[in-house]
Amino acid sequence: MESTPAIAVSGLSKSFGSLQALSEVSFSVPRGEIFAYLGPNGAGKTTTIRILAGLLPRDDGEVSICGTDVARDPVVVKERIGVVPDESNLYPELTCRRNLEYLGELYGLARGVRAQKAAELLSFFGLKDRGTTPFGALSKGLKRRLTIAAALVHDPEVVFLDEPTSGLDVPSARALRELIRTINRQGATVFLTTHNLQEAEALSQRVLILIKGRVAALGTPAEIRQRVQGLNLLAVTFSAEIEAAPLLRACPAVLQASRRNGTWRLEILETHAALEQLVAFAGGAGVRISEVSAVTASLEDAFMSFLKEGGPEAEALP
């Protein structure tokens, strides 16, 4: 059975009234992979997770987890998966330890096993000294950690993480990403949805981009980046502050301009014309161009490109 994929989805469709939330979505996640499921708000990510977790019936298509159909045998599937919802939703009145032990009971763990598992998870997630603290009294970051720990109490084969680092500060998010890697190294398949594309690129082996309920791209981050290699990008630093609107007006060869950490990232039509126009614009604005470099498209650039196109037809990469 090890050869069966952890997650197999084929022709999955779901609509809510007249709204088509998912349309003919197909993908497969082999065991042991970290798979990122990306898309803008409303693309259908949470709907997919809810269907995969047995919380929502599908309209059409096939969905199986470790070879078992979710709709046919939801209890068996739920024994094998752990789900971290986008909101930390453990019992606020129960202590951290009691939350983990209670969930262990719901998964049928024997008393001794669940006590040991709770202790292990509290230690693994850096919550050893918070065992007797009520969940409701934890900080947002610690709540997120315990919610992830709760999803692991029964050693699931597949873990669904819906926006795991959403709303966390940088150190907490970084620590959680490291924990996700460790969970994966210990054998769990990770299905991750996130708005943080750098996080997806850093963590996942493969990525699926979902736009308007359809698969826009599927492949490794490198493969997806390659699909938008025709994209011309320049990173430009000016000696003083400038505004985007006059820059775009003065440089027709610059299609889009965004600023990050003082450097302008420009999507251009053609390099020579863009450079000429930029130099002329800088002269006119009384600023100097301090630095110019060509930029390789990132996953975020690829994502934005797919989004701008309104979601190309599904084309899985090898």
Add this chain to the structure above:
Amino acid sequence: MSQFRRALAISFKDIESYYGKPPLITWGLLFPAVLILSLYVKDPATYLAIAPGIIAMTLLFGNTSMAAIVVTFEKRAGTFQRLLLAPLSMRTIVLGKTASASVYGIATALALFLGLKFALGMPLVNPVLLLAGLILGAGIFSLLGLAAAVMVREVFEAMTLMNFVRFPILFISGVFMPLSQMPPWLKPLALMSPLTYVVELLHLGVTGRSDFATPVIPLLASLVFFLASWVLAEIMFRRRAYS
């Protein structure tokens, strides 16, 4: 068996989190105790005609409210989703939630009864029928509370929905007036109310008197209402719990 143990886990956790809290227990005890004591002070000779009905009324209001509040509260807090994500059948969830609410109802009713027995010398003619009435009544009303809870989003909506049922059946079920003294047009309606049979079982347990020829009738009728409430709650959970 495994699912049964998981249902027990849900019950114990709910008792720990909600039903075991002192304010809830005292509210469940004080309201009916004060009502019965008032009746006793007014006329010690006749208070027994109404006291079993008030205990049944406490079960009706306490259990429908508490079962509905717990589920609606958990839905709002997102914690109800933990049950739906766990490997539990819908029957297990219904069993777990019903059992905890029923334990609360039975425990408060028993405590009330024992208090009245010691304080006022309330009789106990048939403990088996008293217990059967408490268990079946608590079960029926908890299940109806659960069914209402999954149909709505807010606690006040659940209360409003249930008040449409609770107050009319309180009026027709022989709580304040025995079946035999009811106007003839009201009797058929009384026979359609589960509260009627619970009140009769408690009367049989406390005083040994009943308007039915045999205790088998209220016993069987309560059992039928219990099964029907179970089916209703399970259907509602299957249809609405995920929404």
